[in-house]
């Protein structure tokens with residue numbers, strides 16, 4: 001095996017988190033290599049956030065499918081990374097293309113060549129979970145990666161999973177004319193969030209003609225002469241031309257050689273990290289950022305953790321605070337959640353006070369002629385503080401940011417109730433529930 005250079009740091013995985021850490025280290029004068037076996041820029045840029053948000057916008061604008069695909073592909077740079085790699089090289093990052101695997105403390109192999117490192121930063125992201133369903137492995141499947149990189153518009157599409165991916169893509173394909181069904185094992189969409197959010201979205205999808213099969217799991221798939229036949233656990237059946245699996249993602253921790261560093265991993269779980277994003281290991285300095293940690297699987301959380309790792313590698317001591325990381329589903333209407341959800345509060349035994357408001361009561365809803373949606377705010381009775389919120393409504397991803405700040409900054413309710421919102425905005429909808437919470441605490 002050829003012996004190569006010794007780097008101050010090796011970043012394994014060149015997605016959102018890896019790109020940020022590697023570039024930051026190079027700018028600080030460190031000798032750094034970024035190892036990437038697919039495309040530098042990662043999931044978000046080519047196969048996830050950017051193409052899905054582009055298609056959702058095209059759907060809202062009423063563009064044709066051909067226009068939408070052209071726009072999506074232009075925004076993702078036609079899934080080519082040469083420009084980004086060249087930019088990183090200019091910053092001083094060495095990009096090593098190939099699959100990386102740690103072979104011993106301080107040593108990593110990339111496609112037959114071995115390199116040395118001081119620090120290791122794990123940024124390997126996550127991968128889709130394919131449920132063990134009879135016959136599913138024998139039929140052509142899409143995961144979101146596949147769906148968001150091809151020009152096909154299936155006539156009949158079944159989406160397995162009613163989480164953020166399933167809901168966003170159901171809206172995309174239904175808007176462009178596919179006959180869409182969503183099979184979701186739990187009784188509702190967006191099961192991790194407040195029930196009203198999934199209900200508002202279910203109503204929006206049904207109005208577009210989406211067939212929602214809630215509380216049913218997929219139990220068997222068979223290939224028929226003209227397409228696929230699906231059997232569900234509630235006895236129902238569906239016919240489809242294509243199945244899109246959106247049944248969750250798991251941190252990519254296997255096959256990285258982490259055992260050689262004494263890093264304990266288990267399938268389906270992220271690499272363990274402390275509050276500084278350091279990975280407990282028997283040797284050397286190992287850090288992790290992004291989906292691989294399994295902490296908060298969004299691009300903005302990956303960027304947050306990457307900035308933290310970078311600061312800590314450069315001699316600061318920064319600890320993560322995950323209390324106010326937003327969770328957004330970019331459908332129409334948007335679903336936005338931040339902080340503690342009612343389900344989490346129950347699990348944690350928090351005495352939760354809830355106050356809500358229907359967006360229909362705002363003047364903005366009348367102006368927009370769109371009365372859908374609601375906002376709910378959650379306070380911890382014992383601490384007298386706002387700790388969570390959820391909203392389903394147009395542009396909620398924009399007007400709910402002040403609530404994220406309020407949770408993160410632990411802003412007293414007496415201050416929040418004194419904030420004046422512009423008229424007529426959906427943002428006014430938080431005023432009444434804030435006053436209600438303040439009155440009940």
Ligand SMILES: Cc1cc2nc3c(=O)[nH]c(=O)nc-3n(C[C@H](O)[C@H](O)[C@H](O)COP(=O)(O)OP(=O)(O)OC[C@H]3O[C@@H](n4cnc5c(N)ncnc54)[C@H](O)[C@@H]3O)c2cc1C
Nearest residue numbers: 013015016017037042043048049100125290291297298299
């Ligand atoms: C359909 C979809 C839509 C989404 N929409 C949003 C959204 O709107 N907003 C949002 O905030 N989040 C969204 N997400 C989540 C977001 O995409 C992820 O949280 C984000 O991409 C995580 O970044 P990362 O750096 O951790 O991983 P990635 O960007 O996946 O990067 C990991 C990289 O590591 C590489 N790699 C892995 N193992 C190795 C190895 N052994 N050797 C070399 N390279 C390796 C991979 O090829 C990959 O490029 C969406 C996800 C999906 C699936």
Ligand SMILES: NC(=O)c1ccc[n+]([C@@H]2O[C@H](COP(=O)([O-])OP(=O)(O)OC[C@H]3O[C@@H](n4cnc5c(N)ncnc54)[C@H](O)[C@@H]3O)[C@@H](O)[C@H]2O)c1
Nearest residue numbers: 131161162163164165166184185217218246247248297328
């Ligand atoms: N806008 C965003 O920020 C955004 C958008 C999309 C995805 N993401 C990220 O991507 C990750 C993955 O999203 P996801 O929607 O794939 O996963 P998820 O885990 O949120 O939802 C998967 C759903 O599939 C259902 N399911 C699983 N197996 C099933 C089966 N056999 N039959 C029927 N239903 C089944 C589950 O009950 C669950 O509701 C999320 O963690 C999210 O953070 C973020």
